[in-house]
Amino acid sequence: MDAMQAINRQIQWNRLIAVVEEQAQTMIRTAFSTTVREAGDLSAGIFDLQGRMMAQAVTGTPGHVNSMAESVGHFLAKFPAHTMKPGDHYITNDPWLGTGHLHDLTVVTPAFHDGRIVGLFANTAHIIDIGGLGMGPEGRSVFEEGLYIPIVKCFDEGRANDTFFDILRAGSRTPVELEGDVYSLCACNDAGARRLAEMMAEYRMDLLDDLADFIFDSSLRATLAEIAKLPRGRHSAEIRSDGYEAPVTLKAAMEVKEDGIEVDFAGTSGLSTRGINVPPAYCRAYSCFGIKCVVAPEIPNNWASLLPFRMTIPEGCILNAPRPYPVSVRHVVGQLLPDLMMGCLEGFVPGRVNAEGSSALWNPPLRGGAQVSGQAAEVDDFEIITFNSGGTGARPGKDGLDGIAFPSGVRTMPVEATENVAPVVFWRKELRPDSAGPGRTRGGFGQIMEISAKNEAEFAVNAIFDRVANPPKGRQGGGDGAGGWVGLNDPNGTVLRTKGFQVVPKGRRLVLKLPGGGGMGDPRKRDRSMVERDLADGLLTPEAARRDYGY
Incomplete structure (x- = not known):
């Protein structure tokens, strides 16, 4: 790549950030739930046709963003990209395919340019009520925690799936807000798709593949360069949580290697009978965030920059909840993970945590x-x-x-x-x-x-x-x-x-x-x-x- 190509790619990257930020701001302006429009409890991003996150909006939470980074691949497994059409929108709140509990809706939408699918927009938002026992730890399985939505099509070529919305409204204490939020999520993806098409026309781009390669290659090399500055070795840490039935101990051992950072959660407390359990994607989301805050805070967050961070989460521990364990308030334990990661990193870079x-x-x-x-x-x-x-x-x-x-x-x-x-x-x-x-x-x-x-x-x-x-x-x-x-x-x-x-x-x-x-x-x-x-x-x-x- 010559200097002019590199400059053009950088300009296109900056434009892409503006696209996904407008995507997020559209959601905030149109959301019904105060959790979205007032607190910004959301994520938004663009993905390539392999389901790899290219860019995320600045507005949003790490638990949503980094979990959503895994979720688009699950959508593609059920609805391959070549079957998608303009105006289609897909949705789920599956805790194991989305962002960790039923109160988060994830919507994926195909983006088209010149009649060809070129990418995917995804977003997640926390909604007020999804039925069941409500947002709390009391459920003894995910089935008690609310309405469980598998990956389904909520809009088909721009037409609302009336059966889906009938079921959605019937299952919530706040039906108007819930339906309005789904429309908001779809609208924000549409806004991103329109801006992307304008960008691609302006820069005479047929596909996003070359830009994705540039983003991923640059981000991976930069992340590995930052990891290379750390001393090699292994350090451990632990944190105690109040838990529900009994206190919970979170343990982690972190090893810095030439090609990445590996974290093993062996020794962490076992599963709870109540909804403080953490699905593995949410564990990875906040663990990666805690590491990136210290090791590579200036590097954009995307599929490639997350790749060097690898997690081993033992089966049966509270950070690897299987279906159908209750997970409604997984954040109570999961949001302690950045502190746990910093406890490990203190052994490597004590002046930076x-x-x-x-x-x-x-x-x-x-x-x-x-x-x-x-x-x-x-x-x-x-x-x-x-x-x-x-x-x-x-x-x-x-x-x-x-x-x-x-x-x-x-x-x-x-x-x-x-x-x-x-x-x-x-x-x-x-x-x-x-x-x-x-x-x-x-x-x-x-x-x-x-x-x-x-x-x-x-x-x-x-x-x-x-x-x-x-x-x-x-x-x-x-x-x-x-x-x-x-x-x-x-x-x-x-x-x-x-x-x-x-x-x-x-x-x-x-x-x-x-x-x-x-x-x-x-x-x-x-x-x-x-x-x-x-x-x-x-x-x-x-x-x-x-x-x-x-x-």
Whole structure:
């Protein structure tokens, strides 16, 4: 390839990123679910005709993106590319063929140019309700967790599959939102396909093959070059999760080789009887993300740049759930995996990893009305979920971030947006003092939230929280972050279970204290002016300043 060809390929690559980002933004603008339009819990990308991800939108979550990277191949196995026609759209929420649980819909759409199929667009979005027990850990099999959609055609040459949509609406507590979201997913893929056709016409491209080869070759070579900078060897780490029936231990041994990085999860706890199990694609998704954050953060995320990261996930462990194990809240365990990967990488590059953070989202699914209180209900039926986060772990040269979703990357949902679509009231949402793990650089602060139904009517929470009994650990002498807390605002401070369906009685509010991130380095070496700043902001009490920093 000469210099001019390389320049043209780079321009085409940049244009491709704009195409998939418009794809994602179309979904956000047209989505019905607050989880998509407010939090950005989605992914979008373009694939070649072999099902290999060429590019992903900047907007989106690693759990969706990297799982979706595997899912398109499953669609092609059932519906080969040569059978697809313009206006076709295919859909599934199969946890083992998609992104890990039934609440994520994945849609794949063929893209055509000059009458020939040239590529595939795919996206994933988290929807509010898919029926069943709702988003929570209580199911004992995936069949209890909601409506299970195999890979099917939801639009045939632009015509809606009426039977599919009849079944879809009948299986959800929020049928209008669910149907609207499917239309949104299809519309965003159509937007990407139109922009791709315009791009290919402008650059007089017949196929995407040459551009795909350029992207994959460049990304693979760049990733291997970054891996080559690491010292060879093997390092291990482990993390404890609160679990459901019992605490869960996640173990990993990482080996850096010339042609990639291999991770073995031997020693990890076994499967749970409840929905905290993790399908293997979701395990690979967040493990790869955690490694890439440290080893190759500047290299685009695609099929080739993920190729050197190889996972061995033993059968029977919680990270390799087989059908039909329950997996509804697989993120509670799966989102701890980047911290686990960084624990391994600390042995290779100790100056480049963060301390542990709150990791798993604190996203309480709330439900109320007759489905909770029967004829005594004082509010209309509602089903809503709101996304919130504790603090991230301290960085080697900077403090952790407060109330920020890492590793998921979703946005915190404005309380006003949630209150606008459900009869709930957020009485309190503020940073949690003294929750950040002390260190030379401290962790990020968690939050305190206080929630009720309107008029303080009875409602329910399907708790899916972690990092309560096992708070985020500090590194290199830094202190642990504060563990979380779940309870009521009654005089006794009644403690609720961290997982499972529970009713908040009339006149009471749900109180959530989100975990803080772990600290990094000796707290006594922290810049005094930064301690004073946290004191002045009310984020650090004088007692904690004396105890942790000797101030």
